[in-house]
Amino acid sequence: MFVLIWATLLFSVRGSNAGASMRERQYCPYGRYCITLTDGEITAEAGLCVVIPCSFTTPDSFTTKHIVWYKCEPSKKKCDIIFHTNKNNINLQTGFKGRVSLLESDLSQKNCSIVINDLTASDSGSYQLRVNARTGGFTFLSRATVSVKDLSQKPTVMIPPLTEGQQTTLTCTAPGLCSGSVPTMTWMWRRIGENDSHITGDIMTENLAVVTQRHSSTLTFKSSAEHHGTNVTCKVSFTGDTTTEETVTLNVTCK
Template sequence: MFVIIYFAAIGVLSTDGCYIAEPTGRAAEFSIRVARNKVVEAGLCAVIPCAFTYPHSLVQDPYKRVWFKGDPLNPTVEIPYSEPGEIALQPNERSCSIVINDLVEGENDGEYGFKLEWGAHQTYIFPERVRVSVTALSKKPSLHIPRLMVGQPVTLSCEAPGRCSGATPDITWELNGLPQRATPGNIMTSTGEVTYFSEMLFIPKAKHHNTSVTCRVLFKGNVTTEITRTLTVNYRPRILSSSGCAVQQGITTCICISEGVPLPVIDWNMPEAKTGKNSVMMAESSHTMIKSTIILPSSNTPITKAVCVSKNAVGVRMMTMETDKQ
């Protein structure tokens, strides 16, 4: 919430620490509209919207807008004004908004004030103070992973939290704990906000399914945040060489083992077989693998081959299995 404070100017501070008396009254009023408290996370920035008015009869152009921390006469830090455009101004107001970048816990916490400087070393210090509290960084990077298909190159992108124009963060990648090459970049808006990101070219393989990718962001002051995601790599089914058919004592048993992502389904094409109530079909599966078994009793019609058809949303595989007569 913003508060508006009117303060009757009873004097202006000169360089020797003395106040120069000025007439009071509405024409001599200063006012400031600013939040009293600002809670921000380490590594990011504090955007403090602010607007002020001043008596034109007293303050001469050009004047200088300065934010300070601590004692206004002996500040621990002074921050020159830079217009971030974060507040809607009334016709008689001027902006005093400020952005404090690269925040560090214990270093940037404290009270900040605003003052005007003009003329022959004249200064007006606004009485309002803004309390800035820096907390631990909890925000995570934004990680974008498109649909992954085996053998098809894609670009993974990671965006650092915050829209601050301070020091460029270091963004790194890991795939299963191993460092990866990437290309950094940034986008700046017309209001001065900056989005930092990194892109990694990736060619998925079947072995990458269920592996992890990590994006880690290091801000100034050794402030880090990271995000880890598990990869889902889609690939068409493949039928393992351990699949096949065998005939023992007139009973034909065919086994088809297939893997793929998404998990495939298996159908059998056995035109010579007469499946019925004495036939047995079983299936068992894991996350990426399915095993289908069909058992056919003896018949007068010999079964010479069986076709296993494995399919998922990506594609279809077929294997023709010859039976061994015994």
């Protein structure tokens, strides 16, 4: 299940070539303490999410009680805590609270993969893992690198055949399969020679898996000859003022 979720998320945030360039490498600097991370830069897009794939092994005598993820900045001597499985930890960096989650909550599975939602450009950087036992812990020096680019993906607008006098429904689906916060979706209706008319659609969320969701909005109206040639735009706004839109032109068939 984890492999399927990971592959699906990578496809959604990186595009159709996601799986082609993603490779993993295991690092074992101290023998029985090993971590497996993506070999190379993980690319994601603003407004959506990123998956940092990760797994680890420790000696049998080391029982992992908590895992901690850090974001490391070149300008700082210390890394900032962005995620801690101890819910009482108060040292989390403010900007990451509520945005980071594990793909697998059972630490005995040695799966340290995380999802970071509501991405912004400031999330670019390197991320480091620490595993804690009841006493002491171990910090892996190998880091995962994330690069957040501007959002290039567009919504998908589905138009059924339009016939004059019949009721029809347009459907707009937001890009990506996870973002964290539910986006705002607005329809803009523009006839030739007229100004835009803004309509806020009802947003429907479909849960596909543990952390994957599909957001969509519908616009229902009765087709008429006047609608022929009308431009309809679906605009999707994510957290952090990240927006994307798609425009379609209606083609109405007369009876």
